[in-house]
Amino acid sequence: MRDIVLFGLNHKTASVDVRECISFTVDETERALLMLRDNPAIGESVLFSTCNRIELLMAVDEREAAVTIAKQFIAEFKKIPLSQFENSLYQYAGDDAVRHTFQVAASLDSMVVGEPQILGQMKSAYYRATLKKNAGVILNKLLHRTFSVAKKVRTETGIGDHAVSISYAAIELGKKIFGDLEGKRVMLVGAGEMAELAVEHLIRNRVGTITVANRTFSRGLELAKRFHGKAVKFEEIVDAINEVDIVISSTGSSEYVLQKNQIKEAMKSRRNRSLFFIDIAVPRDIDPDINRINNAYVYDIDDLKGIVDVNIEDRNREAVKAQRIIDEAVIGFRKWYDTLEVVPTIVSLRGKVESMARRELEKTLGTLSHLSEADKRAIERMTGALVNKILHEPTDFLKREGCHGSKFASLDLTRKLFKLEENH
Numbered sequence: 001m002r003d004i005v006l007f008g009l010n011h012k013t014a015s016v017d018v019r020e021c022i023s024f025t026v027d028e029t030e031r032a033l034l035m036l037r038d039n040p041a042i043g044e045s046v047l048f049s050t051c052n053r054i055e056l057l058m059a060v061d062e063r064e065a066a067v068t069i070a071k072q073f074i075a076e077f078k079k080i081p082l083s084q085f086e087n088s089l090y091q092y093a094g095d096d097a098v099r100h101t102f103q104v105a106a107s108l109d110s111m112v113v114g115e116p117q118i119l120g121q122m123k124s125a126y127y128r129a130t131l132k133k134n135a136g137v138i139l140n141k142l143l144h145r146t147f148s149v150a151k152k153v154r155t156e157t158g159i160g161d162h163a164v165s166i167s168y169a170a171i172e173l174g175k176k177i178f179g180d181l182e183g184k185r186v187m188l189v190g191a192g193e194m195a196e197l198a199v200e201h202l203i204r205n206r207v208g209t210i211t212v213a214n215r216t217f218s219r220g221l222e223l224a225k226r227f228h229g230k231a232v233k234f235e236e237i238v239d240a241i242n243e244v245d246i247v248i249s250s251t252g253s254s255e256y257v258l259q260k261n262q263i264k265e266a267m268k269s270r271r272n273r274s275l276f277f278i279d280i281a282v283p284r285d286i287d288p289d290i291n292r293i294n295n296a297y298v299y300d301i302d303d304l305k306g307i308v309d310v311n312i313e314d315r316n317r318e319a320v321k322a323q324r325i326i327d328e329a330v331i332g333f334r335k336w337y338d339t340l341e342v343v344p345t346i347v348s349l350r351g352k353v354e355s356m357a358r359r360e361l362e363k364t365l366g367t368l369s370h371l372s373e374a375d376k377r378a379i380e381r382m383t384g385a386l387v388n389k390i391l392h393e394p395t396d397f398l399k400r401e402g403c404h405g406s407k408f409a410s411l412d413l414t415r416k417l418f419k420l421e422e423n424h
Contacts, residue, residue: 001341002043002138003063006100007071007091008055011111014088016302020283022078022085024049025252029125032077033132041069044136046129046143048104050121051166051282051301052111057101059138063093098142098333102326105150107159111304112169113315114159117193119150141336149329156325159318167197167250169304170278171205174246177276177297181205187244188212189237189258190251191223194280198248199227211244213237215251241266241275248278249285257285264293280304335399342398348420350391357387 009019024032029047036045036056043066044059056074060066071089075082092100103109107118126143129135135143154160175181184207188195191214199210210229214220217233224231232240237258241247251257258277267275277298279286284300291298361383365376398410414420 002059002061003093004057004059004097004138004142004337005063005067005091005093006055006057006097007067007089008048008053009085009088009090010053010055010109011302013090014085016282016284016300018085018088019052019054021080022054022074023051023282024054025254026128028077029128030132032073033129033134035077036070036073037132037134039069039073041066044139045070045134046126046139048122048125050118051280053104053109055104057097057139057142059136067091095330095334099326099330101142101146102149102329103323105146106153106322106326107150108319108322108326111301112166113319115166115168116160117166117197119147120193123147138337138340142333145329145333149326152329153322153325157318157321159315159322166280166301166304167194168201170198170248170280171201173278173299173304174248174276175205178245181207183208184246185209185244186211186246186248187237187240188223189247189249189285190214190281191216191220192250192252194250195248196223198250198280199223199229203227209243211240213240238262238266242269245274246276246278247286248280250280251285253281253285254283256287258287258290260287260289260293263287263290263296267293267296339399345414345420346395346398349394349414349418350387352418352420353387353391357383 009022011019024047029049032047033045036042036047041060041062042058043061046057048055048057056070058066058070071082071086075085100109105119105122107114107116110118122143126135129139171181174184174186178184181202182205186202186207186209188198188210191212195212202210210224210227212220212224212229212231213234213236214223214231215234217231221231223229241263247258249257263275272295274295274297277286277290277296279298279300282301286298286300288298288300290296361380365371365379368376371379394414398414
């Protein structure tokens with residue numbers, strides 16, 4: 001039976017420099033999934049790539065061989081040496097891989113515990129894997145169970161009540177810088193989900209004008225109108241910078257959106273008024289060398305780790321409850337997973353007993369031609385009921401033994417007792 005194995009890196013194990021080197025765009029993810037699907041060593045696979053983590057979840061026949069091949073695949077696909085990121089990788093297998101997946105979806109492993117975006121990102125990753133037919137029986141079941149567990153954590157604990165997103169942490173950083181955001185002018189570069197969340201927090205902090213710059217102008221215009229801000233074209237960012245105090249950037253660009261030389265020029269017309277950049281994109285949008293310009297300050301996603309949320313104790317208390325829900329779910333998934341080994345034997349056993357019963361029934365009915373059709377149907381129903389009753393206890397035993405560590409001995413004995421080798 002296939003092993004469940006996961007490896008990857010995240011904000012705890014790798015710096016933003018390393019993460020952005022192996023982060024996957026949507027297009028790259030889809031190409032990678034096709035290549036993984038066609039690799040005979042990789043059975044099933046789902047690839048997660050977000051700002052803070054890149055993980056490959058697999059169901060494989062040979063764990064060690066598959067992991068070695070998959071690591072090398074990522075290195076070759078991203079055109080960087082494995083040695084550049086291998087020390088940042090973690091690896092989980094079996095129940096540990098299942099538990100980790102549940103924890104990630106429930107946002108217990110996020111930079112900011114309780115942030116809601118990760119579940120949507122995982123659902124999108126799973127959707128792409130299903131479209132490419134990378135997910136099979138095991139990962140389909142695991143991911144559906146994962147989403148169910150995450151929902152249960154949200155509804156049965158207060159982790160969502162006290163949760164903050166990376167966008168919120170960015171706003172908190174802005175407040176630490178200025179003391180108060182009221183009246184401060186903000187530019188959002190990018191109009192995705194992170195930008196929307198940032199806008200909501202900004203409005204609650206009564207900022208001044210909100211300017212939105214997005215590659216697709218219509219999308220930027222839509223977001224700006226919704227929050228009574230204004231939109232500028234992507235090409236106008238540098239000119240518009242003269243009118244803002246804070247730039248929050250969260251695009252999906254693979255290159256810097258703002259370079260040092262652009263900002264150096266822009267700072268002249270600002271008469272060196274302070275300008276703060278908060279870069280919550282991976283790969284980074286803002287050239288870190290901008291920090292070398294007088295009165296220009298750049299904070300990237302790793303700097304947000306230093307934001308201390310006033311609700312952290314409450315979130316951690318709720319995280320303990322969430323962990324209990326996850327531990328129960330891991331046990332439940334293990335029971336299902338163990339039945340996969342048992343099912344072929346149960347199917348063979350039922351098939352053999354039903355076949356024997358059917359032959360005996362046909363012989364018996366052949367000698368009782370005087371019976372009415374109603375009587376024959378009654379005998380058939382009784383035979384079926386007897387088969388079910390006879391098989392109930394052995395079937396239940398095999399399933400239970402599968403959860404208590406002695407399933408292989410039980411399965412072997414069952415196959416020998418009923419001579420199922422030829423049917424298994």
